Amino acid sequence: MNREWAAILRSKWFPASVGITAALAIAGLLVGFVVLPLADRNEQFHSVWDAICSAAGLIQNAAREPVVQANYPTTRVELTPRMLRGASAESIGRGATLALRCTMCHGARGLSEANTPNLAGQYAVVIYKQLMDFKTGARVSAVMAPLVGDLSDQDMRDLAAYYAYLPRVPASRPAGEPPQIVASGAPLRSIAPCGACHGELASKPGAAWLEGQPFDYLRTQLQDFASGARRNDIGEQMRNVARGMTVAEIDAASRFYAGLRGPTGSQADASSKQH
Amino acid sequence: MTEPPPPPSHDEGAERIEGIERRWAMVGIGVLLVLVVVAAFAGIHQAAMPQSRVEIVDPLRLHLSGEFIDSNLGSAVEPDGSVTVRAIGQEYSFTPSCILVPRDTPITFRATSADVVHGFLIDGTDINLMLVPGYISSLRARFETLGERYMPCHEFCGTGHEGMWGRIKVVDKAVFAQMAAGAKRVSCVK
Ligand SMILES: [Cu+2]
Numbered sequence: 001m002n003r004e005w006a007a008i009l010r011s012k013w014f015p016a017s018v019g020i021t022a023a024l025a026i027a028g029l030l031v032g033f034v035v036l037p038l039a040d041r042n043e044q045f046h047s048v049w050d051a052i053c054s055a056a057g058l059i060q061n062a063a064r065e066p067v068v069q070a071n072y073p074t075t076r077v078e079l080t081p082r083m084l085r086g087a088s089a090e091s092i093g094r095g096a097t098l099a100l101r102c103t104m105c106h107g108a109r110g111l112s113e114a115n116t117p118n119l120a121g122q123y124a125v126v127i128y129k130q131l132m133d134f135k136t137g138a139r140v141s142a143v144m145a146p147l148v149g150d151l152s153d154q155d156m157r158d159l160a161a162y163y164a165y166l167p168r169v170p171a172s173r174p175a176g177e178p179p180q181i182v183a184s185g186a187p188l189r190s191i192a193p194c195g196a197c198h199g200e201l202a203s204k205p206g207a208a209w210l211e212g213q214p215f216d217y218l219r220t221q222l223q224d225f226a227s228g229a230r231r232n233d234i235g236e237q238m239r240n241v242a243r244g245m246t247v248a249e250i251d252a253a254s255r256f257y258a259g260l261r262g263p264t265g266s267q268a269d270a271s272s273k274q275h
Numbered sequence: 276m277t278e279p280p281p282p283p284s285h286d287e288g289a290e291r292i293e294g295i296e297r298r299w300a301m302v303g304i305g306v307l308l309v310l311v312v313v314a315a316f317a318g319i320h321q322a323a324m325p326q327s328r329v330e331i332v333d334p335l336r337l338h339l340s341g342e343f344i345d346s347n348l349g350s351a352v353e354p355d356g357s358v359t360v361r362a363i364g365q366e367y368s369f370t371p372s373c374i375l376v377p378r379d380t381p382i383t384f385r386a387t388s389a390d391v392v393h394g395f396l397i398d399g400t401d402i403n404l405m406l407v408p409g410y411i412s413s414l415r416a417r418f419e420t421l422g423e424r425y426m427p428c429h430e431f432c433g434t435g436h437e438g439m440w441g442r443i444k445v446v447d448k449a450v451f452a453q454m455a456a457g458a459k460r461v462s463c464v465k
């Protein structure tokens with residue numbers, strides 16, 4: 001040991017400064033790990049040890065008394081941001097074969113003529129989730145339910161890959177500005193712009209591409225979300241939107257996405273393009 | 276030109292330096308003590324509300340099982356008469372979007388996020404939480420005044436953030452009891 005160190009250790013300041021620092025550290029630990037947790041009126045701890053563990057960040061999930069279960073089927077699908085990406089040609093091919101039983105209503109290339117939703121170019125996640133929800137009964141449809149009963153999980157993935165791969169309806173945006181409810185939502189009524197989730201501005205996993213869907217279909221879905229007749233949206237995210245919409249807004253948004261112009265009745269084309 | 280003062284002798288200099296060091300040591304210790312006392316005071320008096328217990332939850336599976344499934348969200352009356360409010364924040368709404376609580380009753384909020392970080396703030400109160408995906412935020416509160424308050428999300432959470440806010444309605448105990456009778460979870464969502 002060199003002379004400098006020896007002098008430091010001999011100094012009367014050495015024990016004093018180390019002692020004071022240690023005392024402060026112990027006082028700080030006591031305050032942080034014992035006094036504050038025990039004084040916290042948000043939590044009741046069973047013991048000092050419990051408080052110390054919590055303050056140290058140990059994960060302790062408390063058992064939470066009975067959970068109220070829904071008395072109707074709810075969606076069982078877990079959506080992850082990257083699911084169903086990069087489908088193989090094989091999967092798309094299998095999907096194309098399976099889709100032969102869907103053409104009668106959804107059209108030969110996923111473009112329907114009637115009021116049945118178009119599937120061509122729809123996000124794979126959406127097709128997959130809706131098929132699962134029809135199967136579990138989370139989304140109620142007398143037409144679709146019997147058609148999905150024998151589809152396996154892989155079948156649904158293949159169908160999703162196939163329809164996502166098909167080209168979308170050629171865009172037929174009505175001229176002029178989109179209605180207010182579509183362009184900017186209604187922030188004062190807690191409604192985000194449709195495009196923040198549905199793909200024009202940003203995409204939320206599970207939110208469908210809406211453009212080109214039939215007017216009646218869109219309006220019915222919005223009405224059903226608003227009334228609660230459709231409740232397969234995770235965490236009520238679409239019900240929260242639709243509940244705040246007025247009848248006129250539901251109409252305007254449906255017309256816009258269906259490619260129709262102007263409010264119902266006020267335009268000459270109202271009857272011709274509507275089914 | 277004046278003569279510079281003669282340099283201090285060796286002993287004199289050491290003494291002066293020791294005096295200065297002692298004073299600075301006192302200042303340093305004083306600063307530390309003040310900081311410890313301030314942190315303790317703020318913590319105890321709820322000016323700062325760090326959560327003492329860490330609870331985790333899988334944000335992608337909230338709707339599948341556990342206490343944050345849709346049907347379990349809202350206000351629940353506990354056996355001890357207090358009320359537990361469970362809510363989730365997600366892009367771009369709170370569920371339930373209108374929370375109902377009774378006045379003068381101990382309330383426990385338990386909330387989490389299904390996607391990104393959101394803010395949970397009740398205007399006119401000191402309730403201000405962050406909803407972090409993966410973690411459960413919890414807080415006890417008590418409302419003394421009746422009426423409706425807003426709950427804006429105050430963490431920018433994406434392109435629809437401006438539309439993300441909810442309401443909380445404080446109603447009379449009797450009114451709440453009436454609404455809570457029968458229904459297991461209550462809210463003011465219409
Ligand atoms: Cu938010």
